Amino acid sequence: MKAGSPIATSSIWPEAPAAPPSGLARSQHKSPGETVAGRSAVTERAGRARTTKRGQPDREPGLKRANFGRGAGLPTLLLLPQVLILVFFFFIPSLRALTQSVLLSDPFGTTVHFVWFDNFKALFASGEYRQSLVTTAWFTVxxxxxxxxxxxxxxxxTDRVVRARSVYRTLILLPYAIAPAIAGILWAFLFNPVVGPLAHMLHGLGISWDPNRNPNDALWLVIMAASWKHICYDYIFLVVGLLAVPVSLMEAAAVDGAGPVRRFFLIALPMLGPTIFFLAVMNFIYGFFETFAIIDAVTHGGPAGATNILVYKVFVDGFINLDLGSSAAQSVLLMSFALICTLLQFRYFDHKVNYGV
Amino acid sequence: MVERAPILDMICHAILIAGAMLVCVPLYFAFVAGSLTIAEVQKVPLPWLPGDQFLANLQTAWVKADFSRSFLNSIVVALGITAGKIVVSLLSAFAITYFRFRYRMLAFWLIFMSLMLPIEVRIVPTFEAVANAALPLQWLADLLHVADLWKWISGHDVAIALEWNMVNTYPGLILPLIASATATFLFRQFFLTVPDELCEAARLDGASPLRFFWSILLPLSVSNIVALSIILFLFGWNQYLWPLLFTTDKDMATAVIALKNLIPRSDSEPAWNIAMSGALLAMLPPTLVILLLQRWFLKGLVDSSK
Structure with missing residues (x-):
């Protein structure tokens, strides 16, 4: 997509990456690479840049110059499905979480009291929640x-090899298709203390491995399963990013006598900085929210709460312990995490130093 | 750039083989375990070579998890989510790029804000909302004292109790998941790159906005739609939390949820051979999709990253 190019042109490499030697183009997959820069253009900034380029600074951002005028009837109709779903399933529930978080009600909903921030205070006072915070921090980091x-x-x-590159890439991308829950089950079997082949090897090495009893082992098990499932995502973005690093820079460095490894660490990796930042944020989002399935399928938050990450705790407190006030307060805290992550992502899009990679 | 570094190339191949093994080892052991009898699978250590019970175990897993029903559910849900997200976001992207109306930026920000509210953080209230989708209307009725109004008009006493329970229904599984900020932004970005001349020409020829959308914009978007559909299909098939809450009835379970019932718990017979066969079955459709449609899958994956 060309929408990203305004940012690229304003970057510090005016000549090279405006039309990046795009992505997987070298390996015949033209389209993914084209759009690497495109994703940076979600912001209004990109829209404005386009506007000024066309010399019509008065135009609204993100609106086509050739548009269908001012009638509000049709666009409202077009937006209606999305907005209705958002209002019913996103905003009203979120508002309810906000209101419930300052209310105290019994599980049957017969009495309700307004308690200000007591639910939050109780959360931070409870050792269980603090343990969950620490676990989540360990787990995600x-x-x-x-x-x-x-x-x-x-x-x-992958960037170095020529032969069999697409075979490697296909294999490494495979876990993307596998549901987190299934990834968790596969790893739970490998490290099952009774029958698991890898657990057997660990026992052979004299390590007393038992994720059903030992909290640390359980935490490592879910970390491994979660990472295994997510490597492919980071991998493909880095591969596409590396392909877009200007060849001229690499050649210049090679002429100056820098070897492949050195070039990678001193040129390619720094140029991928924004991509890595983006991936780190995406990893946090994945770790915070999408790993619920792994926990639920493998450990149920145990043993002794060792894998009870925040998302899992919201679920347990809300649906099993029926502590609605506390669950809502936790939801609100998680929303603020999500908010921070979204703002960080936004910052990535808006990043001034975007090498078009 | 051509450069000879045979040792480094060998190391790179070794790294990649290690990476491929990292992916394949769990899958291979799942296959091995899935091909053994229940007695063999409990022997320690697990054999390195597969046994001969693979097909029998597949069959057992298929029947035991009722996959013929849950695969159908998964397909309906995954396709429903895919189609729903695509339609809903194409329409909204069209509205916010091609029309100048007062609430345009408000709509844009509403959609953007939904990025901050992943379903996991608002499970309980969302569940309530879908368990009775008529709840907001009920509040509205209470707020406006519709019952009193009705009494005043007709003289009858009525109690208004609206209920629309979507638990254990396909709409309940699909609808809450089809709003998509990501897909909307993807199409918006694409529409912004469509040449203005096309729209001008269409208008000169007297095409209505919908005609322009249907005959020009949609055909241009096909490659984006296909690429995104693959990602969304995987997303739909691999859903876990929402179906888990929403399918109290076994007949509505999706494949991933049905699989969960096959995992041996500490108090049951450790039938890992059946569990692994089931896992292989449940991951088969999405795996086939990305293997067969790899080119589109890559495009979709890179495009749809928010």
Whole structure:
């Protein structure tokens, strides 16, 4: 998509990446690469840049110059399905979470009291919630680091090899198709303390591995399963990003005597900085929210709450313990996490230093 | 750039083989376990080579998890989510790029804000909302004292109790998931790159907005639609939390949820061979999709990243 090019042209590499030697083009997949820059243009900034380029600064951002005028009837009709779903299933529930978080009601909903921020105070006072916070922090950070590290190494290797490249890529991308719950089940079997082949190897090495009893083992098990499922996502973005690094820069460095590894760390990786930042945010979102299935299928938050991440706790408190006030307060806190992540993403789109990679 | 570095190339191949193994080892062991009898699968260590019970186990898993029903549910839900998201977001993207109306930016920001509200953070209230989708109308009725109004008009006492329960229905599984900020922005970006001349020409020829949308914009968007559909199909098939809450009736379970019942718990017979066969079955459709449509899948994956 060309919509990204305004940002690219305003970057510090005016000549090279405006039309990036696009993405997978080198490996005959033209379209994905074309759009790498395109995703950076979600912001209104991109819209405005287009506007000024056309010399019509008075135009509304994100509106086509050739449009169908001012009638409000048809566009309202067109927007109606999306807006109705948003109002019914997104905004009203969110508002209810907000109101419930300051109310105290018994499980049968017969009495309701307004309690200001007591639910939040109770949350932060409870050891269980603080443990859940710490667990989530460990879980997301470890998952993030492992996923990114492996993806970077694999992407580097993929960029180097010529033979069988598409075979490797296909295989490494396979987990994308696999549901998180199923990924969790596969790993739960591998590391099952009784029958799991890898658990058997660990026992052979003298490690007393038992995720059903040992909290640390359980946490590592879900971290591994979550990372295994998500490496492919980071990997493909890095591969596409590496293809878009200007060849001229790499050649110049090679002429100056920098070897492939050095070029990778000193040129390619820094140029991929924005991509890596974006991936780190996406990993956090994945770790916070989408790993629910892994936890539920593998450990149920146990043993002793060792894998009770925040999302799982919201679910347990809301649906099993029926503590609606506390669950709603947790929802509100999670929403603020999601808000931070979205703002960070937004910052990525809006990043001034975007090399068009 | 051609450069000879045979040792480094060998290391790179080794790294990639290790990466491919990392992906394949769990799948291979699932296959091995899925091909053994229940007695063999409990033997330690697990054999390295598959046994001969693979097809029998597939059949057992298929029957035990009632996959003929849950696969149908999964297909309906995944296709419903895909089609719904595409239609809804194409229409809204068309509205916010091609029309100048007062609430345009408000609509844009409403859609954008939904990015901040992933379903996991508002499970309980969303469940309530879908368990009785008529709830907001009920509030409205209460707020406006419709019952009193009716009494005043007709003299009859009525109690207004609206209920529209969507638990265990396909709409309940599909509708809450089809609003999509990501897809809307993707199409919006694409529409912004469509040459203005096309719209001008269409208007000169007297085409209505809908005609322009149907005859010009839609055909131009086909490649984007296909690419995005693949990602959305995978998204729909792999849903977990929502079907888990919403399918209290076994007949409405999706494949992934049905699979969950096959996993051995500590108090049951450890039938890992059946569980692994079931896992392979449940992951088969999405895997086939990305293997057969790899080119489109890659495009969709990179495009749809918010």
């Amino acid at each position: 470890a998952q993030n680091v492992i996923t990114l590290a492996i993806a970077v190494v694999l992407a580097f290797a």
